[in-house]
Amino acid sequence: PTPPAMPDALPDVALNPNAKIVLAKRYYRKGPDGTPQEDARALFWRIAGAIAAEEGKYKKSPYKADALAREFYDLMTGWKFLPNSPTLMNAGTDLGQLSACFVLPVGDSIEEIFDAVKHAAMIHKSGGGTGFSFSRLRPKEARVGSTGGVASGPVSFLRIFNTATEQIKQGGTRRGANMGILRIDHPDIIEFIRAKERDGEFNNFNLSVGLTEAFMKAVEADEEYDLVAPHTGQVRERLKARKVFEMLVQKAWESGDPGIVFLDRINRDNPTPKQGEIESTNPCGEQPLLPYEACNLGSINLSAFFVPGTATVPTTKDGGLPHPSPEKAIDWAELKRVIHLGVRFLDNVIDASRFPLERITETVHRNRKIGLGVMGWADLLYQLGIPYDSQEAIGLGERMMQFVQDEGRAASKVLAKERGPFPAFAESTFAERDMGPYRNATVTTIAPTGTLSIIAGCSSGIEPLFALCFSRNVMDGERLVEVNPHFEAALRDTGSHSKKLMEAVAEKGSIQAMDHLPEDLRRVYVTAMDIAPVWHLRMQAAFQKYTDNAVSKTVNLPNSASIDDIRAIYWMAYEQGCKGVTVYRDGCKAVQVLCTGEGE
Ligand code: CDP
CATH class of the missing domain: 3.20.70.20 (Anaerobic Ribonucleotide-triphosphate Reductase Large Chain)
Structure with missing residues (x-):
């Protein structure tokens, strides 16, 4: 299908400094001499156009390709939803392989x-x-x-x-x-x-x-x-x-x-x-697949759905700042709209993708698995003023993912009506259980979002932040000092902001030992190493409960963690229904296979 032409009035894209570097280095199409041939507008229109163009062959679709392309463009450049890296790199190009x-x-x-x-x-x-x-x-x-x-x-x-x-x-x-x-x-x-x-x-x-x-x-x-x-x-x-x-x-x-x-x-x-x-x-563990199967992922940036300025409710017994009720401070209606568009986007990606083996094409087209997930979860908790390591956060995590799962499946049902169910539906467990019909054999997956989160400027997947302030090595020796924007805003609100403090935070990463800072601020602005391992695991289990595929999550442990601690985590992962678990003890010798945008 021919993608719609780029409209003249297409709004420009506001890129954060890291996104500028990452996109230029890896995502813009390059000419023979290696210089980028596109900018952010061209890149996101290339993707939006190529994916929306697939809509044309579905006669019952309520969308026209050019209008849908514009919706996809706004979704991505509003940093509400991004498809996985291969889609960003290859959609609308000769390579055309879009699955991670x-x-x-x-x-x-x-x-x-x-x-x-x-x-x-x-x-x-x-x-x-x-x-x-x-x-x-x-x-x-x-x-x-x-x-x-x-x-x-x-x-x-x-x-x-x-x-x-x-x-x-x-x-x-x-x-x-x-x-x-x-x-x-x-x-x-x-x-x-x-x-x-x-x-x-x-x-x-x-x-x-x-x-x-x-x-x-x-x-x-x-x-x-x-x-x-x-x-x-x-x-x-x-x-x-x-x-x-x-x-x-x-x-x-x-x-x-x-x-x-x-x-x-x-x-x-x-x-x-x-x-x-x-x-x-797959490599990072979040996507179980049959032999010769592939899956394309996409992630919704939850922090983009925060509604500032809503009235606050008192802190719960878990502690934290007096905070707005998630009912009002999350734009659930907009989230629903984005989930439905995201599922349509990912289903179209299956049609647009060209796989390197016929066997893979057949298997993918038979089951049409997609993996819609979330990122920016820790940022949203900061915005809401809810500590990551609290029962309230676990409860909201379950509710959030249940919402994504329910709406994601509802969207897949709508597509099944328009386009027919996935071809293997009749022999699937959904048919046995009288569910569906669905367009996709799986709908949800929580990806690591190593690069996507950098592009969208949010925390990755459902992981807590590693540090509130740090200097990042962004390829080729370029360094950028970064402060979490929600943390910075909270410091200004409480009158604690100073250059000296930021330097101290950059050195330590965490503020837990800084007694002079307000206690409720310290309670909310926790980082990966401040959070007890069981809370990492509980959060993983909360999201797994409503995820078709699996959840990418690392349970971080301090260097002082014992073998007993690891055993307890493994056992808890088994008991709480996780599909697997990855632990990382601070400072232990391993270098993980990089699933982040950093490194080589
Ligand atoms: O953020 P991005 O879309 O680049 O990727 P991710 O969410 O960090 O990783 C999602 C999946 O992409 C991984 O589980 C791998 O299957 C694949 N991946 C890869 O093949 N090579 C990498 N260096 C990173 C990710």
């Missing part, structure tokens, strides 16, 4: 393994990230029939994927990100758990152990469990479940790696089990 998340199968043969390496390279080139399960590979030293030799096992093949990734830049801008998963009952699980012990090993991978319900029960009952060779189904060995669990906890304490995912739970929510089992997620 892919999962590829790794079969137990040399051909299948190297097919996966090749397909991953093609996906990375197009700007996507890939997840793999290595659980089908025969274990180390198992016999190889055709040669009479012995197999090298999942961990050694993982190294090949890692090396191949090293050489290929995503969409020509960043190195590829990968997820590698091995089931807890694979005979090579111990080697896998220890894979990142050496610094820098598997640096292009996030690793996660796939935990099963049977294993968790064995841990609880202090029993042994079976390690099964996947290619023969034979039990190879039995291990004490608690010993393996302890090792996992120990490694997570040392380096944050590997993380864990709860495979049975992910499959319990698999909307299309007739198409097979879900064995992996």
